[in-house]
Amino acid sequence: MLHEWLSRPHVSEWWDGTPTFAGVVADFTPSIRGGVAHWCYIVMADGAPLGFIQAYSPVAFHDDGWWLDEHDPGVRGIDQFLAESALLGRGLGSAMVRAFVAKLFADPAITRIQTDPEPGNGRAIRCYEKAGFRAAGEIDTKDGPALLMYCERPVGESFPSIA
Known part of the structure; x- marks a missing residue:
């Protein structure tokens, strides 16, 4: 499912291009198995998959050359997409991000959330x-x-706990 979604034009245009199945497995298996500061979620709405969202700890990726200026272990980065292009422009993406931000900020150790879309x-x-x-x-x-x-x-302000 994730490979199919990442291959859709409205996603691949902005998310590392069109991936191979092996590339998706290699990229996401470590977070599925645990042991890395990278958490991936399939977002559900009314029992159906709506999209994908991930969080990561930027300081955990210094060895890979990412986020070298970030030193706060309480910062989380996020990325997301909606699975269906027909869902774009309806406010679902921002609602999904708001709910995820609330979930992340429910942890008092989280200090700030960052994201880094392409400028275009x-x-x-x-x-x-x-x-x-x-x-x-x-x-x-x-x-x-x-x-x-x-x-x-x-x-x-406090954020509600979202299960």
Whole structure:
């Protein structure tokens, strides 16, 4: 299912291109088995798969050359997509991100959440803005240019626990 989704044009355009099945297995098996600071989820709505969302600890990827300027172990990065292109533009992506952000911030150790869409991916940028993220500026990553965006833990606010 994940390979099929990642191969769809509305996803592959922004998510590392069209993957091979072996590439998807290699990329996601470590997080499925545990032992890495990378957590992947299939998002469900009304009993049907809606999309994919992942969280990761940026400091855990320093050895791979990622996020070398980030030193706060409480920061989480996220990435996501909706599985069906027909679902785009309906507010589902931002709702999915808001719910996931609430789930992450339910852990008091989480200090901030970041994401890094490509600067030309206006749809993703608007989705994250509607979910409470603010642009910090463009950066260069191993995958090319990105717009670094943050969602800060609101001071004095608590988030509901989402099961």
